[in-house]
Amino acid sequence: MKRKITLKQIAKELDVSISTVSKSLRNSLEIGEETRLKVQAFAKFYNYKPNNIALSLKNRKTKTIGIIIPEIVHHFFSTVINGIEHVANENGYSVIICLSDDSFDKEVLNMEMLANGSIDGFIMSLSKETQFKADFHHITEVIDQGMPVVMFDRVTNEVLCDKVIIDDKLAAYEAVQSLIDKGRKKIALVTTVDYVSVGKLRTDGYVKALLDNEIPFDENLIIKIEDVDTCEITIGKLLEDKAIDAVFAVNELFAVTIIKTANKIGLNVPKDLAVIAFTDGIISKYSTPTITTVSQSGIKMGNKAAKMLIDRLESEDEDEDENYKTEVIETHLIERESTN
Amino acid sequence: MKRKITLKQIAKELDVSISTVSKSLRNSLEIGEETRLKVQAFAKFYNYKPNNIALSLKNRKTKTIGIIIPEIVHHFFSTVINGIEHVANENGYSVIICLSDDSFDKEVLNMEMLANGSIDGFIMSLSKETQFKADFHHITEVIDQGMPVVMFDRVTNEVLCDKVIIDDKLAAYEAVQSLIDKGRKKIALVTTVDYVSVGKLRTDGYVKALLDNEIPFDENLIIKIEDVDTCEITIGKLLEDKAIDAVFAVNELFAVTIIKTANKIGLNVPKDLAVIAFTDGIISKYSTPTITTVSQSGIKMGNKAAKMLIDRLESEDEDEDENYKTEVIETHLIERESTN
DNA sequence: CTGAAAGCGCTTACAG
DNA sequence: CTGAAAGCGCTTACAG
Numbered sequence: 245m246k247r248k249i250t251l252k253q254i255a256k257e258l259d260v261s262i263s264t265v266s267k268s269l270r271n272s273l274e275i276g277e278e279t280r281l282k283v284q285a286f287a288k289f290y291n292y293k294p295n296n297i298a299l300s301l302k303n304r305k306t307k308t309i310g311i312i313i314p315e316i317v318h319h320f321f322s323t324v325i326n327g328i329e330h331v332a333n334e335n336g337y338s339v340i341i342c343l344s345d346d347s348f349d350k351e352v353l354n355m356e357m358l359a360n361g362s363i364d365g366f367i368m369s370l371s372k373e374t375q376f377k378a379d380f381h382h383i384t385e386v387i388d389q390g391m392p393v394v395m396f397d398r399v400t401n402e403v404l405c406d407k408v409i410i411d412d413k414l415a416a417y418e419a420v421q422s423l424i425d426k427g428r429k430k431i432a433l434v435t436t437v438d439y440v441s442v443g444k445l446r447t448d449g450y451v452k453a454l455l456d457n458e459i460p461f462d463e464n465l466i467i468k469i470e471d472v473d474t475c476e477i478t479i480g481k482l483l484e485d486k487a488i489d490a491v492f493a494v495n496e497l498f499a500v501t502i503i504k505t506a507n508k509i510g511l512n513v514p515k516d517l518a519v520i521a522f523t524d525g526i527i528s529k530y531s532t533p534t535i536t537t538v539s540q541s542g543i544k545m546g547n548k549a550a551k552m553l554i555d556r557l558e559s560e561d562e563d564e565d566e567n568y569k570t571e572v573i574e575t576h577l578i579e580r581e582s583t584n
Numbered sequence: 585m586k587r588k589i590t591l592k593q594i595a596k597e598l599d600v601s602i603s604t605v606s607k608s609l610r611n612s613l614e615i616g617e618e619t620r621l622k623v624q625a626f627a628k629f630y631n632y633k634p635n636n637i638a639l640s641l642k643n644r645k646t647k648t649i650g651i652i653i654p655e656i657v658h659h660f661f662s663t664v665i666n667g668i669e670h671v672a673n674e675n676g677y678s679v680i681i682c683l684s685d686d687s688f689d690k691e692v693l694n695m696e697m698l699a700n701g702s703i704d705g706f707i708m709s710l711s712k713e714t715q716f717k718a719d720f721h722h723i724t725e726v727i728d729q730g731m732p733v734v735m736f737d738r739v740t741n742e743v744l745c746d747k748v749i750i751d752d753k754l755a756a757y758e759a760v761q762s763l764i765d766k767g768r769k770k771i772a773l774v775t776t777v778d779y780v781s782v783g784k785l786r787t788d789g790y791v792k793a794l795l796d797n798e799i800p801f802d803e804n805l806i807i808k809i810e811d812v813d814t815c816e817i818t819i820g821k822l823l824e825d826k827a828i829d830a831v832f833a834v835n836e837l838f839a840v841t842i843i844k845t846a847n848k849i850g851l852n853v854p855k856d857l858a859v860i861a862f863t864d865g866i867i868s869k870y871s872t873p874t875i876t877t878v879s880q881s882g883i884k885m886g887n888k889a890a891k892m893l894i895d896r897l898e899s900e901d902e903d904e905d906e907n908y909k910t911e912v913i914e915t916h917l918i919e920r921e922s923t924n
Numbered sequence: 925c926t927g928a929a930a931g932c933g934c935t936t937a938c939a940g
Numbered sequence: 941c942t943g944a945a946a947g948c949g950c951t952t953a954c955a956g
Contacts, residue, residue: 245728245729245730246728246729247729247730248699248700248701248729250948250949250950251949251950251951252949252950260926260927261926261927261928262927262928262949262950262951263926263927263928263929263951263952264925264926264927266950266951266952267926267951267952270951272952274925274926275925275926276925276926279925279926293696293699293700294700294949294950295700295701295948295949295950296697296700296701296702297637297640297641297646297701297702297948297949297950298641298701298932298948298949298950298951299949299950299951300637300932301635301637301638301641301931301932301933301934301948301949301950302931302932302949302950302951302952303932303950303951304932306637308680308702315666316656316662316665316666316669317659317662317663317666318662319657319866322656322657322658322662323657325656325681326655326656326657326683329656329681329682329683330683333682333694338680338682338697338698338702339680339681339682340648340678340679340680340681341665341669341679341680341681342669342673342678342679343666343669343670354673356633357636357678358678359588359633360588360633360634360635360636361588361635361636361637361638361933362636362637362648362678388585388586389585389586389587389588390585390587497870500870503872504870504872507872526659526866526867527866527867527870530837530840530844530867530870530871531870531871531872532843532844532847532871532872590932590933590934591933591934591935592933592934600942600943601942601943601944602933602934602935602943602944603935603936603942603943603944603945604941604942604943606934606935606936607935607936607942610935612936614941614942615941615942616941616942619941619942634933634934635932635933635934637932637933637934638932638933638934638935638948639933639934639935640948641932641933641934641947641948641949641950642933642934642935642936642947642948643934643935643948644948701949
């Protein structure tokens, strides 16, 4: 076992000072050619690589980005991570990932843990519980300490920072409009509980699309689901009682459940019932029938978020705060079999 | 903006030495009660938290685990990460994640990057290219430097280290046996290219099951797919020409593609064709028909891998090397609609 | 051209 | 009971 070699050891072996070694390796012109080459050769031979931790302490930056997300076994979030990771890597950053499991306490704990010097900045999406409690002190605190934060997807207006989102309301509007354009008259909405910010916005878009088309808005056609695994009955009732001809689901899990339920009670999708889902994922692509979705490019969101964070980290002028931006990522409708 | 406070600043404010502050905060009995409480109160008020980087440098351990996986937008891998993250967190570790994108070079680069002090140990699954080249020097190098490595799923016998795997051969055997038990006679195998270690093992299990049941083994019933997106034709041919009544697919993407292709050419699953997939994921659960799978608990693999790594990191006796273990995680068949 | 010193933020053995 | 010193592994302004 040959432990990693340090400057100190090289200095000792070569009988020069640590400073000389350090400068030689950084190709400083201060050092004489001969010494420099000798040191470099030796270092190369022993495969010297500077210790990241020491550099971090010295430079007071870690070149790592902290990511805090609700869950990782989730197509959209893993896609965002992918997007972040690539931009981060290209710029010499690593990513350290913590999961909040949609818990406020875990989110706070993880942020505090990382904020104590481990990272240079955060990219995060709020946990459900945080959105429910509307308590963001842990985030403002971190920002107050001068650590930049970029929020994506599940964001809040109550924190001033960079954000990257999609226009949930507009995207929902367009999705519902597309159903209307295809002649659907009675369109239900299957969504999440209200405190999830994006759920709320998508509902707004749905309502607006109906009203703009002079379709009466019926509150009974909106159902809010807390837990996917126990929603079949609720959905079944919606389909049987309300005689709807289309449904806009706020995520693909809801959509596929709707389709399966529809099949069970003898409804044909898309003939009897058109289905559109928000968030394009793997299920929509492989479901039968395949599902028309609003694609929300996680990769792009991740890329953008990473870019914004790194830009802020590397901009010299520290005092340029307050000019926070909110980037809106384009969405588009991917037409598949579930709408005809 | 109030930057994080340091020991030095507290010492200055309170007009005591840094040592005194440090000891007070660690509740050292060396320090007089009065001073101790005063320091603690002050620190609490200013929300002092020790700097992780400084601690890492001092303690020569970072309390973070490096994870290197081929991709993250992948149900199985994200599930493993989830499993790792939870055990890590419980034990006060963070996880830093790098993606190899199935590229050898990225895998090497990322490992070198993290090995320079950023982490205490690795948990990894080999990239396809690494398996293809069978070049593992970057891994043995890291191990030589005294940094523990735990490999999972895509492992190799050529590196001595802890491993966590499933018994791919046995699981495949059982899956095929279950098809045979249901009266299927002509069973095809849809698998990946050979250098992917798990693909090879699953093929072995398939062959063994056939032979044990005195079913003639026909090489033409095995097809190897490199790219999912372009395999429909190959699969179509298999289904049309070979008059098979069951297929064992090495992953769920292949399985769902097989089902869709079967439907197109008028075959009913499961009546005309039974389908079993390896690796239980979200597609199998929501496909129509739902797909019978071999479940390979990523969570458990992640849990186990993290536990093994942390145990090794925290075992005092440094010289206990060489007693590497390979843990085998149980699999089981989840029966769904695609087999009758 | 080379090296000693200070410092990043901490801990701890040792003096006083 | 308190503090100065050394050290984790590095960089860099400053002396010589």
